[in-house]
Amino acid sequence: MPEEIRLRDVVEMRRKHPCGSVLWTVTRIGADIKMKCNGCGRVVMMDRVDFIRRRRKTVTQGPDAPEVTLGLSGRAPETPHSETFGGANEQDENEGDAT
Numbered sequence: 898m899p900e901e902i903r904l905r906d907v908v909e910m911r912r913k914h915p916c917g918s919v920l921w922t923v924t925r926i927g928a929d930i931k932m933k934c935n936g937c938g939r940v941v942m943m944d945r946v947d948f949i950r951r952r953r954k955t956v957t958q959g960p961d962a963p964e965v966t967l968g969l970s971g972r973a974p975e976t977p978h979s980e981t982f983g984g985a986n987e988q989d990e991n992e993g994d995a996t
């Protein structure tokens with residue numbers, strides 16, 4: 898999964914909120930990520946690194962896609978411009994759920 902954060906993302910966090918919900922909606926993206934609990938409406942802020950670490954997955958990706966690169970735009974999509982993303986496998990697979 899790409900470490901992508903979009904406005905209006907609905908994300909599932911590794912840890913349950915005290916209200917019982919694991920779903921949050923991203924309401925603001927900046928140096929810090931602001932998100933709102935889908936269960937109780939509480940808003941919290943955390944930095945990107947923390948957010949990505951605590952996020953289990955993105956449930957619904959937000960509509961805020963400034964540039965959608967599907968190869969459909971005017972520029973010749975045929976060019977095999979190989980882009981290698983090196984450190985993409987730095988994933989925290991540690992399931993630290995102490996339920």
Ligand SMILES: [Zn+2]
Binds near residue numbers: 917918935
């Ligand atoms: Zn909550």
